[in-house]
Amino acid sequence: MQAEAVDAVIRGLKRAGISVVCYLPDSLFKELYPALDADPDIRTIQVTNEGEGAAIAGGVFLSGKRAVLIMENSGLRAAVEHLARMGLGAGIPVVMLMSYRGDLGENNWWAIPHGITMEPILDALRTPYQVIRHADEIEQAIVDASTWSHTAYYHSAVALSGEIVR
């Protein structure tokens, strides 16, 4: 992941008022996780699966603080159950930032399912999202997703792809 993209993510989180990050580490965001852990303004919580991360982020919302769930897009599949119940059942929002594994240009066979399933799952969950491929658009995309989720009380997502994560 580009260094300028790591900085842009952290700037975006802070502008959005996000103080808690739940994450399950992945390879494309490898440089992001230690930077988040090291940031004194951000509480990181490493989780055992992304559904658990969604639940914790939902709890943080209920406390009046703001959280984000950061993961590879494959984590969306693990989180569908929790996202559907919290979002559609109760209106408890989760803001998600995910790496776009399996986008055009992917050269790992095992990552192809992640690309094929990500957007249909987001659509099935009626979750608006942006795919960002340039680092200078990251900060605003995170702010916009968080603003929308805390207005709609529903999930939103930003997926980072292209040169950002190569």
Added chain:
Amino acid sequence: MTETTPFVKPEHGTMSRYAAMEALGRRLDDALVILSLGGAVDEWYSAAPHMRAASLFQQQLGCVTGEALGLAVGLPHRRIVSLDTDGGLLFNLGIMATVANEQPANLFIVVWDNEQYQSIGGPKTHTASGRVDLAAIARGCGIANAFTVDTLDEFDAHCAAGLAATEPYLLVAKTDGILEPGIKRKHSDGREDKYIFVRHVEETEGIVIMGPSEHN
């Protein structure tokens, strides 16, 4: 050092969950509660009526203790109580490892273990075999204060300790699986419950969580 010998499963649980809820409710004042699905929802609604607005009634298998941890992290000065279940906790055992690593000082987890998926008619859960020991799993994850009880006196004593603890405390309550007869059904859905709970948090914390729009 607290006693942590393995729990020996009796043939049948004999503790009434409703009576245990009444005992826990008597110890709660300004705590926030998140609870699981099934019969426990209506029982808690009736057993601890003073806690209705302070309780988030969720129908979310596998979300309950995760949401409680998020609340505990967001409100570190407030006592948070997770009322989870055997089926709910088995759905995501990993949350116990995460709780242990995060070490919230304000999180008390009660696991109502009736060894069955009661809300769908009572098929057994894995704890019914007698081999699966949720408190031992919790201790193995690093939650040192994890216990199993099957009497009301023990339950109440552990509630006192768990609500005063400054590290995570998990209590597996073996119950008889008998739904309290004649209790009032809760009418609200998950969305209404969320608004009630959020407004209660806002009022008691003096904060705004779901505030007004920029323009009317």
